[in-house]
Amino acid sequence: VSGEPADLRYDTISFLSDYGRVDEFVGVVHSVIRTLAPGVTVIDVTHDVPAHDVRAGGLTLARSAQYLAPGVVLAVVDPGVGTDRRGIAVEVGDGASVLVGPDNGLLASAVAMVGGATRVVELTSTEHRLEAPGPTFDGRDVFAPAAAALCRGVPVGDLGAEIDPLTLRPGMLPLPQIEDDGIGAEVLWVDRFGNVQLNLGPDDLVPLGVEGDRITVRIDGAERTARRVGAYAELGPGELGLAVDSYGLLALVLDQRSAADELGLAASAAVTVAPLGDDPSPNGTSSPVTLRSKA
Amino acid sequence: VSGEPADLRYDTISFLSDYGRVDEFVGVVHSVIRTLAPGVTVIDVTHDVPAHDVRAGGLTLARSAQYLAPGVVLAVVDPGVGTDRRGIAVEVGDGASVLVGPDNGLLASAVAMVGGATRVVELTSTEHRLEAPGPTFDGRDVFAPAAAALCRGVPVGDLGAEIDPLTLRPGMLPLPQIEDDGIGAEVLWVDRFGNVQLNLGPDDLVPLGVEGDRITVRIDGAERTARRVGAYAELGPGELGLAVDSYGLLALVLDQRSAADELGLAASAAVTVAPLGDDPSPNGTSSPVTLRSKA
Amino acid sequence: VSGEPADLRYDTISFLSDYGRVDEFVGVVHSVIRTLAPGVTVIDVTHDVPAHDVRAGGLTLARSAQYLAPGVVLAVVDPGVGTDRRGIAVEVGDGASVLVGPDNGLLASAVAMVGGATRVVELTSTEHRLEAPGPTFDGRDVFAPAAAALCRGVPVGDLGAEIDPLTLRPGMLPLPQIEDDGIGAEVLWVDRFGNVQLNLGPDDLVPLGVEGDRITVRIDGAERTARRVGAYAELGPGELGLAVDSYGLLALVLDQRSAADELGLAASAAVTVAPLGDDPSPNGTSSPVTLRSKA
Numbered sequence: 001v002s003g004e005p006a007d008l009r010y011d012t013i014s015f016l017s018d019y020g021r022v023d024e025f026v027g028v029v030h031s032v033i034r035t036l037a038p039g040v041t042v043i044d045v046t047h048d049v050p051a052h053d054v055r056a057g058g059l060t061l062a063r064s065a066q067y068l069a070p071g072v073v074l075a076v077v078d079p080g081v082g083t084d085r086r087g088i089a090v091e092v093g094d095g096a097s098v099l100v101g102p103d104n105g106l107l108a109s110a111v112a113m114v115g116g117a118t119r120v121v122e123l124t125s126t127e128h129r130l131e132a133p134g135p136t137f138d139g140r141d142v143f144a145p146a147a148a149a150l151c152r153g154v155p156v157g158d159l160g161a162e163i164d165p166l167t168l169r170p171g172m173l174p175l176p177q178i179e180d181d182g183i184g185a186e187v188l189w190v191d192r193f194g195n196v197q198l199n200l201g202p203d204d205l206v207p208l209g210v211e212g213d214r215i216t217v218r219i220d221g222a223e224r225t226a227r228r229v230g231a232y233a234e235l236g237p238g239e240l241g242l243a244v245d246s247y248g249l250l251a252l253v254l255d256q257r258s259a260a261d262e263l264g265l266a267a268s269a270a271v272t273v274a275p276l277g278d279d280p281s282p283n284g285t286s287s288p289v290t291l292r293s294k295a
Numbered sequence: 296v297s298g299e300p301a302d303l304r305y306d307t308i309s310f311l312s313d314y315g316r317v318d319e320f321v322g323v324v325h326s327v328i329r330t331l332a333p334g335v336t337v338i339d340v341t342h343d344v345p346a347h348d349v350r351a352g353g354l355t356l357a358r359s360a361q362y363l364a365p366g367v368v369l370a371v372v373d374p375g376v377g378t379d380r381r382g383i384a385v386e387v388g389d390g391a392s393v394l395v396g397p398d399n400g401l402l403a404s405a406v407a408m409v410g411g412a413t414r415v416v417e418l419t420s421t422e423h424r425l426e427a428p429g430p431t432f433d434g435r436d437v438f439a440p441a442a443a444a445l446c447r448g449v450p451v452g453d454l455g456a457e458i459d460p461l462t463l464r465p466g467m468l469p470l471p472q473i474e475d476d477g478i479g480a481e482v483l484w485v486d487r488f489g490n491v492q493l494n495l496g497p498d499d500l501v502p503l504g505v506e507g508d509r510i511t512v513r514i515d516g517a518e519r520t521a522r523r524v525g526a527y528a529e530l531g532p533g534e535l536g537l538a539v540d541s542y543g544l545l546a547l548v549l550d551q552r553s554a555a556d557e558l559g560l561a562a563s564a565a566v567t568v569a570p571l572g573d574d575p576s577p578n579g580t581s582s583p584v585t586l587r588s589k590a
Numbered sequence: 591v592s593g594e595p596a597d598l599r600y601d602t603i604s605f606l607s608d609y610g611r612v613d614e615f616v617g618v619v620h621s622v623i624r625t626l627a628p629g630v631t632v633i634d635v636t637h638d639v640p641a642h643d644v645r646a647g648g649l650t651l652a653r654s655a656q657y658l659a660p661g662v663v664l665a666v667v668d669p670g671v672g673t674d675r676r677g678i679a680v681e682v683g684d685g686a687s688v689l690v691g692p693d694n695g696l697l698a699s700a701v702a703m704v705g706g707a708t709r710v711v712e713l714t715s716t717e718h719r720l721e722a723p724g725p726t727f728d729g730r731d732v733f734a735p736a737a738a739a740l741c742r743g744v745p746v747g748d749l750g751a752e753i754d755p756l757t758l759r760p761g762m763l764p765l766p767q768i769e770d771d772g773i774g775a776e777v778l779w780v781d782r783f784g785n786v787q788l789n790l791g792p793d794d795l796v797p798l799g800v801e802g803d804r805i806t807v808r809i810d811g812a813e814r815t816a817r818r819v820g821a822y823a824e825l826g827p828g829e830l831g832l833a834v835d836s837y838g839l840l841a842l843v844l845d846q847r848s849a850a851d852e853l854g855l856a857a858s859a860a861v862t863v864a865p866l867g868d869d870p871s872p873n874g875t876s877s878p879v880t881l882r883s884k885a
Contacts, residue, residue: 011333012329014322014326016319016322019782020782021316021611021636021637021638022636022638022782023636023650023781023782024606024635024636024650024653024654025781025782026634026636027604027606027633027634027635027636027654028635028654028657030633030634031604031633031635031654031657031658031659032657034602034631034633034659035657035659035660038601038659041329043322043325043326043329044321044322044325045319045322045323045326046316046317046318046319046321046322047316048316048317051782051783051846052783052846060318060319063319064319064322064323064326067323067326067327067330067435068326069326069329069330069333070330079822079823079845079846080821080823081821081822081823082820082821082822082823082824083821083823083824132836133834133835133836133837133838134833134834134835134836134837134838135820135821135834135836136785136821136822136833136835136836137835137836140657140836141836191318191320192314192315192317192318192320192346193346193347195431230377230430231375231376231377231378231430231431232374232376232377232431233374233375233376233377233378234377234378243429243431244428244429244430245428245429245431245432246427246428246429246430246431246432246435246436247428247429248428248429255374256346256347256374306628307624309617309621311614311617316611336624338617338620338621338624339616339617339620340614340617340618340621341611341612341613341614341616341617342611343611343612355613355614358614359614359617359618359621362618362621362622362625362730363621364621364624364625364628365625486613486615487609487610487612487613487615487641488641488642490726525672525725526670526671526672526673526725526726527669527671527672527726528669528670528671528672528673529672529673538724538726539723539724539725540723540724540726540727541722541723541724541725541726541727541730541731542723542724543723543724550669551641551642551669
């Protein structure tokens with residue numbers, strides 16, 4: 001492809017981490033890859049996953065997975081660095097791509113999104129590592145060298161012993177719950193604009209028998225009415241919307257303002273979605289409701 | 296150019312947005328381009344335009360325009376996404392470069408800076424798009440694929456119907472106003488260091504008949520004296536300077552401190568600049584002045 | 591190398607600055623390099639060095655130096671821009687790499703890390719510059735064009751007059767001090783995770799005659815006990831650890847929390863490290879101690 005050395009097995013590494021951009025961590029990982037596999041292009045998915053937040057990192061990777069260029073995915077959110085948690089390389093699509101990172105659930109949802117693992121190895125080989133003065137930067141010393149080696153054509157089997165995919169730490173994708181008073185949903189993600197993605201697709205609303213374009217949203221015991229819209233700009237000032245977002249999931253939105261700030265919602269918060277008629281009170285704002293407690 | 300495939304029409308995409316870096320939006324757009332036009336280099340101008348701030352994005356693009364490598368400019372600050380606002384591709388310099396983004400004024404100042412549009416199309420073709428589960432991420436689904444297609448040599452006319460450049464939404468570049476008590480200026484930009492760029496060039500001060508190197512600056516009714524300097528470090532501690540900035544405009548500056556914080560100024564704020572002698576009071580700090588109200 | 595033009599002398603520029611990512615400064619520098627030396631890959635080490643903080647920038651560069659790909663290092667933290675401080679190009683390893691930036695101590699520690707300067711020139715030539723409307727963006731107008739010229743094979747001697755390396759502004763690397771009550775250390779760096787790097791290696795503790803895995807840490811007169819650990823996750827909740835970090839220096843750490851926040855520490859703060867038995871009080875937390883004042 002396009003001027004890269006003919007002998008590169010993969011020419012793209014998609015890199016996600018919780019390293020932030022303030023320190024030099026991301027730049028050093030780029031430099032290590034540039035040195036070990038000079039023709040490879042590194043694409044930064046994001047490095048601002050909240051520190052140590054494996055769930056958020058895994059969801060970000062799952063959202064991105066279908067759009068990433070074929071190649072190697074390097075993902076590092078790794079609170080267990082230096083312990084005996086395993087480093088792994090997960091081949092998908094019979095080698096179309098390989099995901100490299102810690103075995104802590106971070107890679108699991110993305111792997112599932114692209115059809116599951118066809119081969120997994122634990123990164124036990126010491127041949128494709130940097131010698132490190134301390135054991136706390138495996139992104140630089142273990143994972144980046146492994147990703148670079150894969151790009152250069154080192155077989156995944158040379159990076160360590162094959163392990164059973166069933167032994168991998170699973171990811172945690174919360175499922176919506178059908179409840180007496182509606183569907184118990186959970187906030188997967190609040191984006192930069194304050195849009196609140198729920199773990200619900202449009203089809204999940206069908207069993208509710210919603211009529212019209214309005215729906216009840218219950219948060220912490222308080223009720224709000226949301227209107228189904230296709231675009232943010234269809235909403236009036238302060239009007240709450242429920243839109244199918246760019247990943248096909250339902251999101252609570254406002255026009256040019258943060259719905260998350262307005263509703264006091266963050267990732268993992270509980271939200272109940274119900275038909276408008278489900279509301280036993282006439283004004284739909286103040287009736288006592290059973291507050292769903294997060295499991 | 297340099298190892299890119301010989302058949303690339305453009306090998307550089309300069310990318311500006313209000314997507315921020317915390318979510319994966321920027322990384323996903325890079326990935327889409329990498330997949331559709333692998334040999335193209337994407338340069339991130341910035342992605343921290345304030346959310347939905349078309350004016351700030353347009354000014355940033357205009358400041359950058361003369362420095363960008365020839366190729367495609369992909370610019371997305373798009374509060375109207377999903378509505379009937381048009382997506383456009385604006386050819387400049389008879390094809391030297393093409394700017395792609397929403398028709399909301401974002402591109403206008405940059406287009407003007409580089410000599411005006413030679414051809415404009417509305418991005419109506421569905422051939423060069425990604426199928427999207429929801430309509431809120433046109434950067435990924437519409438604009439990036441269009442930019443990649445242009446790089447691959449797809450003629451701009453294949454992206455949609457040609458439209459009259461005169462129908463484009465104009466940008467809003469505030470002009471300084473000659474007033475009784477000086478020049479009414481406006482803050483265009485506060486940079487990371489707190490330097491306050493005004494919509495004034497050095498020539499704009501000529502009609503004021505300023506003598507010497509000191510000038511009066513009136514903000515919210517309060518007056519300060521600023522000294523014309525060539526470098527921040529010429530200023531004493533706390534001394535206010537007026538410098539020609541790196542874009543040739545006048546900026547209020549302090550040495551190693553934020554003039555914006557010190558003066559309480561943000562983008563769009565009004566600042567009146569006047570000769571020192573224009574100050575009716577002897578001490579130049581406390582006389583009542585007519586406060587210019589922003590139109 | 592890998593599709594870059596055969597006539598590139600260097601194909602990688604490693605770029606560090608205090609420009610931040612909010613403005614377009616970094617993107618414009620990338621664009622200038624892309625225009626002047628199209629086949630060069632630019633790696634962003636970081637751009638979030640605190641504004642004007644030459645010490646922090648120099649330490650970041652020194653930490654990164656051994657991992658950077660051979661080529662040109664472009665480093666800009668430059669509070670003296672526009673004054674008569676010199677711009678310099680520092681050749682190391684007889685031309686293996688060249689560091690470009692202001693002569694204010696920023697480059698000094700990194701140059702020392704990689705074996706010292708083999709040749710230094712002051713960037714006096716006006717041939718390899720951009721004409722600038724104002725003198726405050728030397729990263730764009732002076733340093734990036736110089737870096738691009740070096741990549742294209744322009745001899746370092748063509749960029750200006752050779753100067754004596756001994757005349758360069760030195761960097762400031764604080765050395766630990768042996769004191770009556772332990773070793774007086776200094777915080778070099780607090781990273782994104784709140785780990786507190788000290789200017790101490792493990793060998794520096796040997797003269798203390800520390801026994802066992804616990805050690806006393808004195809901050810602002812208060813004492814804490816820290817435990818030597820290999821990984822963050824070995825620590826109990828709230829337990830303070832002393833680990834060899836990824837650069838081989840000692841760092842105060844907590845498990846999945848910020849030690850800097852917990853201890854109230856920032857860069858340049860003083861920390862005294864002493865053997866556990868050195869504590870004259872039985873409980874080790876409240877005895878009056880001589881507070882080390884920073885020189």
